[in-house]
Amino acid sequence: MTSPTLIYVITILILICVNSIAALGFNLQFAEAGIVNLAYIMLVAVGAYMTGIAAVGPPPPGDLVTHYIGGFQWPFPWDLLFGIACAVAFALLLGLVALRRLRHDYLALALVSILQGMQILVGTNTRLFNGITGITGVPAPGGDLPLLQSQLVFLGVAVVCLVLTYTFLSRITRSPLGRVLKAIREDEEAAASLGKYTVLFKLTAFAVGGGIAGLSGGLFAMYAGGWSSTAWLPQEGLILLASVIIGGRGRNLGVVVGTVVTVGLIQQLSGFLPLPQGLSVTILPQLQVMLLGALIIVFLWLRPEGILPEQKERFEKISLDPVPAVSAAVGAGAGHPSDTRQS
């Protein structure tokens, strides 16, 4: 059965998988570690570009307008691994500069400023990644098979990557690292006062999140067959933000549910709804951005914890004082980071 419907269903599933991976990485930075990185899409772009230039060959000799660095023609999965490694390295570099001493509001501002500037830099500088045209002809695993088979192969790759990412992140969340990250998010001074070097933990989360962003970016580039500067505009990052806010920040399952809502329901199914009179189809992406933005604001106002709220860990009350009344008062802050048992 090679019906277009089946292909379309597979496409949606692939998009949900790849977007889920990206949103999970964003969730690690944003919700677990409390780094408001609204420029996350930039890390996705690093993975996509670097996977692209590792996978494609150099520009053909007669072609004078196409310029990009790299062109290694590495086979799958080495191109993808290269993209992930570059995204981790970029996130580490960015984190080393930005995470050390900046206040949260400065940090968010600086990251968005760097995103906008990078957009202009990469979009106008044709030597780096071929400017606004971008990298094209990125091969996908199984791309030379017939359409249905190649789509199924890619879906398999995406599902495997999603399962690996999900398992990896769930382990991080439950690990001592995850608990320290949440402690830092709740009260950085308290975590620091317990002897945790908070910058190192935040940097770890930032780099791991960057690697996951790179993985999703590499998959995006392979699936779309290319990557250009319009693929990582700030509004492309909005769908990841919406997935995390709507689904439930700080909970991996919630993030996947959020992605199903944003990608499956809003991005794809909204295309089937009849448009109001006098509006053309070309404004559909804009309407979707407005809808996603409005949903984010509505959720923040009514239910900021999302559809599936984070399950706050509960800790046994620690008796610090023999007098029961006082110990109850101390224990009342259950879940407070000072109660967190750290390894």
Added chain:
Amino acid sequence: MLFTGHVTWDQFFLLLGTGIVDGAILAPACLGFSLQFGITNYVNFAYGEAMTFSAFMAWVFGVEKFHLGFVQYVLVAGLITALGSLLIGALIYTPFYNRRPQLLYLLVLTFATALILAALYVIIWGEAPHVLAYPDGASNTHYIGPFLVTNIELIFIAISVLILAGIYALLKYTTLGKIMRAMSDDRSLATVCGLPINLVSNATWFITGFLGGIAGVVLGLHSYGFDTTLGDGFVYLVFAAVIIGGIGRSLGAVVGALIIGLVFELSSLIVGSALTPVAVFAVLVLIMLFRPEGLLGSTGRSAFSRA
């Protein structure tokens, strides 16, 4: 192209002059953004969208419909943008702040608002470039000392100086300005002193909207043809300038604007015009590493401000 050959003094002064003009264009925008943050606690990512809106208002009133004169359409666009800023501030931002004042929510809120507005502009005005109406003799050039400038660039500088002087007088000599400074210093203290917090917040949205509006029209004039991405392509310079100067500090915003303007233009002598964002990042990175509170920022607030 790492070094563009030898540089003549003419080139140097041309770029120095352009850098000062860029700084003058940036300064009101940076001041408005910084005041918004200081007084309302909002890091307003939608500030670039206010500038875009104003440029299109100037286009509507100067070119499309009413053919107003130069001064009229600049003022009208600025005032309409101020009203828009007041509407969003009073109807969305202020109630939201009263309900959920956590920084994380505020950041996400303005980011989402910015993208909603940007999408709305594309629906209304499309993606084609628009050109504003210029006053007569706008591109006539003069030598002022060693600087070669056009008439319109002189107008930009005049507008900037007028606005900066006006805001200085407002903050220094009026009651409203004093309350604004009090709120910027310590919002809770200002609240318990019984100062009209919400009223002054709304006034701030109006005034900073006006600043962003004027900056938007000037930017639209300066770029000779603009589309709905006008503000987005510019606002990263505003963010960088504000971080460099020290967020929430009025003088810092102006100093940061001048530094960014000069760096933006003069760096093209060394790295070529395509790589000027890199030079801006370099300055930003240096500030983040060695003076994260900004050049004129105070170290008084905790580095561990909570999200």
